Amino acid sequence: MFLGTHTPRLDVKGRLALPARFRADLEGGLVITKGHERCLFVFGMAEFARITEQLRETPMAQRSARDYSRVFFASASHEIPDGQGRVTIPAPLREYAGLAKDCVVIGANTRVEVWDSAAWQTYLDSTEQTFADGEEALLGLQ
Numbered sequence: 615m616f617l618g619t620h621t622p623r624l625d626v627k628g629r630l631a632l633p634a635r636f637r638a639d640l641e642g643g644l645v646i647t648k649g650h651e652r653c654l655f656v657f658g659m660a661e662f663a664r665i666t667e668q669l670r671e672t673p674m675a676q677r678s679a680r681d682y683s684r685v686f687f688a689s690a691s692h693e694i695p696d697g698q699g700r701v702t703i704p705a706p707l708r709e710y711a712g713l714a715k716d717c718v719v720i721g722a723n724t725r726v727e728v729w730d731s732a733a734w735q736t737y738l739d740s741t742e743q744t745f746a747d748g749e750e751a752l753l754g755l756q
Contacts, residue, residue, distance in 0.1 A: 616721030629700040647690040656726035
C-alpha cells in the first residue's frame, strides 16, 4: 500500500527520485502510464499485471474498453529504478502531465501518482468539498 505525499524534483535528464518508502515495492520494476486529471500512474509489476488481466477480460466489443486500453498501454513505459531510486519519466509522459521541475508524488493505495506541483495544488483546492462529501457517501462516516 502506498501512502503519503512527497515533493521530489525532476532533474535535467527527466529522472525522478522515488520516495524512499516506496522503493522496496518498486525496485524490481514498474510501469508508468497516463493517469486521470493529467497525472501519471506508477504501478508495481504485480499490480500492473492484475490490471492487465482485468482489462484483458473486458469485452473488446465495447468501444470505451478499446479506447481506454489503447491509450493506457500505448503510453505505458516499463522502468527499473537505478541505484539511487530514480526513474526516467519519458518525455511524452512528462509533457502529458506538465512536469518540469517541482513534482508531487502521492501514495494512492495500490499505485503511486506523479503530479506537477501546481496542478496538484489546483486539484486539491477544487476537490475539497467533494472530499468532504465523499467521506459520508463512500465510507459512511458522519
